[in-house]
Amino acid sequence: MTETAAALVERLTAIVPDFPKPGILFRDVTPVFSDPVAFGRVCEALAAPFAVGAGFQAVAGIEARGFALAGGIAAQHQVGVLTVRKAGKLPGEVLSEQYALEYGEAELELRPGQLPQGTRVLVVDDVLATGGTAAATTTLLERAGYEAIGFASLLELDGLSGRERLEPRLPVTTLGRVPA
Numbered sequence: 001m002t003e004t005a006a007a008l009v010e011r012l013t014a015i016v017p018d019f020p021k022p023g024i025l026f027r028d029v030t031p032v033f034s035d036p037v038a039f040g041r042v043c044e045a046l047a048a049p050f051a052v053g054a055g056f057q058a059v060a061g062i063e064a065r066g067f068a069l070a071g072g073i074a075a076q077h078q079v080g081v082l083t084v085r086k087a088g089k090l091p092g093e094v095l096s097e098q099y100a101l102e103y104g105e106a107e108l109e110l111r112p113g114q115l116p117q118g119t120r121v122l123v124v125d126d127v128l129a130t131g132g133t134a135a136a137t138t139t140l141l142e143r144a145g146y147e148a149i150g151f152a153s154l155l156e157l158d159g160l161s162g163r164e165r166l167e168p169r170l171p172v173t174t175l176g177r178v179p180a
């Protein structure tokens with residue numbers, strides 16, 4: 001029987017205790033990326049709920065593991081990628097948003113003016129934890145004049161309220177739910 005995207009994520013994700021800080025149970029999804037069957041299948045599953053109706057016209061990938069997923073989805077749907085980067089990596093004019101993480105503070109940046117105003121953008125990342133990263137990305141996309149139409153990730157961490165934080169702003173799809 002064909003293994004579902006959700007089953008592949010569950011089977012292939014590695015659990016790394018005390019990374020990057022003591023007390024954090026890190027979910028390493030990179031084996032999902034390196035498996036040739038799993039990668040294409042999870043990209044299809046992440047985008048499927050958002051490919052109906054008006055659909056999406058671009059995919060925003062969040063540094064770093066969101067880049068791989070955004071590239072896979074964009075190639076499957078023949079749309080382009082927006083790279084949402086950690087502070088200090090992008091040249092020229094940038095929009096910046098600071099946010100809090102499960103394990104620290106961070107800042108994300110986006111170059112404005114890359115796509116037409118009103119472009120419908122799907123936001124993707126590997127893990128939804130507190131939702132701070134995804135919320136900051138949604139704010140950046142809106143400040144750039146785009147419409148964030150949904151958020152998709154491989155995993156969401158229970159008990160950190162990421163979904164509750166995001167859903168008032170945009171629909172959320174994840175392929176699995178695991179303890180934080």
Ligand SMILES: O=P(O)(O)OC[C@H]1O[C@H](OP(=O)(O)OP(=O)(O)O)[C@H](O)[C@@H]1O
Pocket residue numbers: 062063064065066100101102106125126127128129130131132133134162
């Ligand atoms: O929902 P949140 O609490 O905001 O956490 C989720 C984010 O945390 C991880 O990235 P991290 O910031 O560790 O960066 P990395 O991808 O460069 O490792 C993960 O890849 C998400 O982007």
Ligand SMILES: Nc1ncnc2[nH]cnc12
Pocket residue numbers: 024025026027028102103127129130157180
């Ligand atoms: N526990 C975790 N594992 C992987 N990525 C994360 N991002 C935030 N918390 C995480």
